[in-house]
Amino acid sequence: MNAAKKVLDAVRKFDEGLRILSSGPADYYLNVLEDQQKMLFERFAPVKIGDRVKLMKTPDFEKCYSWKICKHWLKRGAIGTVREVGTYGDKFTADIIFDDESWIDEKGKIHPNKPKHTYHFFEGDFKKINPRGKPFISPDMDL
Numbered sequence: 001m002n003a004a005k006k007v008l009d010a011v012r013k014f015d016e017g018l019r020i021l022s023s024g025p026a027d028y029y030l031n032v033l034e035d036q037q038k039m040l041f042e043r044f045a046p047v048k049i050g051d052r053v054k055l056m057k058t059p060d061f062e063k064c065y066s067w068k069i070c071k072h073w074l075k076r077g078a079i080g081t082v083r084e085v086g087t088y089g090d091k092f093t094a095d096i097i098f099d100d101e102s103w104i105d106e107k108g109k110i111h112p113n114k115p116k117h118t119y120h121f122f123e124g125d126f127k128k129i130n131p132r133g134k135p136f137i138s139p140d141m142d143l
Contacts, residue, residue, distance in 0.1 A: 046092055051128050054079050055074070055079075069103065094120075096119050096121060
């Protein structure tokens, strides 16, 4: 498909969107979308904001090179709190603030980070845990 055809298709889709929005107040459609997103996250997301989670695998630091300085604490078993829940493609995602985030100075001394950062992970990289740090035992959750 050449560039002109792509642009023409995009303009047609944009016009179709404008026709849909002009058939009623735009805030109605935005409210419907917001309600649908809320329902999706409340019913199907593996975690919610504020949930405690455990990292299920150590990241591949060769693929996530900027995280390499975190390898002394960012590993399987690291525990944190969900700050945000989202989606990417067909997976849920979570931005997590980890309890033990820290850095090592030139003398090898470990210092806690302040403020802490969020780290973005995909569904399957983490599991919800109860406040005592143990995974929940439920029929819909494998350990």
